[in-house]
Amino acid sequence: MTNTKGLWAFIGALVLLLLVVTWAWYQSSSKLQSAAVVGGTTISEAEYVTALKQKFGTQVLQDMVNREVVFQAAKQQGITVDQKQLDQEIAQIRQSYGSETDSEFQQALIKQAGITEESLRQEITYQLLLQALATKDIVIKDEELLAFYNNHPERYARPMQVRLWQIVVASQEEAGQVISELKQGANFQALAKERSIDSLTAANGGDMGWISLGDTRIPDASKDIVADLSTKKTSDPVMLDENNYAIYRIAERREAQQQTFDQVKEEIRRELAFAQVESLDDVMERLRNAVGVQISGQMQH
DSSP, X not given: OTTGGGHHHHHHHHHHHHHHTTHHHHHHXXXXXXXXXXXXXXXXXXXXXXXXXXXXHHHHHHHHHHHHHHHHHHHHXXXXXXXXXXXXXXXHHHHHHTOOSHHHHHHHHHHHHSOOHHHHHHHHHHHHHHHHHXXXXXXXXXXXXXXXXXXXXXXXXXXXXXXXXXXXXXSHHHHHHHHHHHHTTOOHHHHHHHHOOOTTTGGXXXXXEEEETTOTTSOHHHXXXXXXXXXXXXXXXXXXSSSOEEEEEEEEEEOOEEOOHHHXXXXXXXXXXXXXXOOHHHHHHHHHXXXXXXXXXXXXX
């Protein structure tokens, strides 16, 4: 996505925001509820919530204000997010999770990031609107865009990727047993759920998602094995360390591809324009002044 490097920072902020915006509900419903009991001392939910508010309240309030400012400013200036672009952003994230169905993706988001797809869409929409507001008056000529594309072809080359499954076991003997069962027709993903000791992939049938061969999730000891493995074929056991062994299968393969200039033109335009923007703090201050923000009885205008 446009802001891939900061995606997890955005998600982290969103999770914190979703946590704390429930305070008002807790304040009215949890005064008599217990959060914990230590010896003979009770820590109430209200005390717990108050401590959260004292620690994170200012940050969360500013996040909430900034989001509302961006959405209102975008509406005032007639700026909207292209749904096709938003869908592409979501598709790239979904691809990184290796999710084939909507339900798989939604479950992975909740399990690994603690958010729903709708919340993720809202967060990406906010980031795209902020970027659009910050760069709306910046003009980049097509010649500059093409020159940037030609000077950085490697940035728009998609490496070969594989949809990789794995089963990790704790001994060479057990690895041999798994191989034997697979040769007798056992289902790879079912065996992964039953036998794999890898906590990140076992529950998903050993599915590691779409990854390139340079991905750090593939141990160095396994890279050559995976590189030579044919689609739908199972590898021999690979020793990862003194005890653990991995067995791999490539479910699908995507060949390397060079994106065309037309495919990435708008992405380059956004990146070059964003590089010319004043600090985001200055952008947000300008937007807050334009919209008008009142905090603790004082009006910012």
